[in-house]
Amino acid sequence: MKNRPFFLLSFLMLVTASACNTLYNIKTIDIEIVEPSSMSISTEFRNIAIQYNNVNSSPNSYFNRYEEFGENKTEVENSDSIASHIYFENFIAKVNSQAFFDTLITLDEHDYSTVAVIDTIDYTPYFSEDSTSRKVLSPDQINVLNSGYFLKNSVKPVRTKNDSLIMHPQFGLYTPEQLQNIRNTTGADMLLSLDFFGALDGSYFDRRLEYANEQVTNWTQWSFYDLINMKYVLAYSKIDTVGWMEYAISQNKATTVLPPRNDAIYNAAEISAENYALTLVPHWVEVQRMYYNSGHVELQQADELVENGQWLEAAKLWRKQTKNENENIVAKCMFNLGLACEMEGDLEAALAWVVKSYHVFGQKNELHAQNSMEYIRLLSTRQADMKILERQFGE
Structure with a gap:
């Protein structure tokens, strides 16, 4: 078995690569959000x-x-x-x-x-x-x-x-x-x-x-x-x-x-x-959002909850896994918590979770960095839109 050390090294590299690639495991979901009008009619005209x-x-x-x-x-x-x-x-x-x-x-x-x-x-x-x-x-x-x-x-x-x-x-x-x-x-x-x-x-x-x-x-x-x-x-x-x-x-x-x-x-x-x-x-407009899925038992349960619209229950499982030793799982769950907060209307908390998710790897994981930065941009736009909507609804 002269090639055994080489075989073990190859096996370890394969396992490591597979672990990194779990951040490729994503799902998308269609949600509805409110967008402001581009022409504002004063609130006195109702x-x-x-x-x-x-x-x-x-x-x-x-x-x-x-x-x-x-x-x-x-x-x-x-x-x-x-x-x-x-x-x-x-x-x-x-x-x-x-x-x-x-x-x-x-x-x-x-x-x-x-x-x-x-x-x-x-x-x-x-x-x-x-x-x-x-x-x-x-x-x-x-x-x-x-x-x-x-x-x-x-x-x-x-x-x-x-x-x-x-x-x-x-x-x-x-x-x-x-x-x-x-x-x-x-x-x-x-x-x-x-x-x-x-x-x-x-x-x-x-x-x-x-x-x-x-x-x-x-x-x-x-x-x-x-x-x-x-x-x-x-x-x-x-x-x-x-x-x-x-x-x-x-x-x-x-x-x-x-x-x-x-x-x-x-x-x-x-x-x-x-x-x-x-x-x-x-x-109201329909937009698409992504979130991470995983073979992890509790995260699979979270997927089922998301499919049933049970965001708060799914968020409890994701929050629990933010203490996991596996950084991939931590990054995924923090990102997903951002989506859960957006679904509950808390854009500030959503932005905070996605920023935390980004900093787990920073630019060391290009794909996750790109996903995070894109979601941060979308959430920032929604925050600005909400301020416009408040004026348009006279709140």
Whole structure:
């Protein structure tokens, strides 16, 4: 047995390597967390009125054109009008599902099918080169200017309209009397008005790269009115593109793998509406978290508890093992305790446990260091988000 010492040494090295590699044993779990909205609405506005006020309700010579595999076409149906209602209804549904506002009141829609919007406001004094005579635009006037400019360049009706609406110099598409009436009849603090919706679309095929692509770009404008102080708070224009990309060896194949044109337009309206709703209100999102598992008897029991959502019971087992002589087990359990604390809403304790877990090995174990630093980053982001959420919920 001349090779016995070599065999024992190899065996010991294999055991050691296996022990180090236990930090590769991970599981993932999906959890739900609350994220703040990117656009903050003041806490004084909790009763919201919302109105479909789309001035682009009749066929538009710009938005009724589309491209189909290199060929320019003009549609006969007014798909924008259908898509705009899908967009509006899905926006309301998504906002309601987050239960952020106290009330959300839907008003009767305005019909602009025969009404042309006219901006007669003279902005010359506000852009005069003579600084001594130049006037300063108020925030309301700036919103009217932005709204009027967007609508003038986007609304290009196919047919001449017989009626007209002259934009108000302070409130745009509304009059002070209309806004006051909404306030009095609904008790709303704020009005959200969908002033414009238009969809541009096209389908394309790249023969060289062998892929098919369909894109829908939704153009929207929303107006926000403070009904408490009777102010035009914001005219917000947004462009959102939704696309589908599929492998295709020919143009004929491309037509079968891409969604039908109308389906794409209507689905894109749903997606854009839901995405925009989530920029306005705090919302629940599903995220993924990792934790360590192990062949250790008690840690296997902890895995079963986690699968049943019994985080406090699992945490008791992990905490007990933080005194284990095996550093791998200690690092794992400390990391897992961080996740247990996050699940219980204690982000500060979660961060402390993950930092402790990192310091068991520091940079000596690259994989664990990377896992720990990534989780520390996520927890730090969540801590910052919680401070924003407290302001958004008025706590």
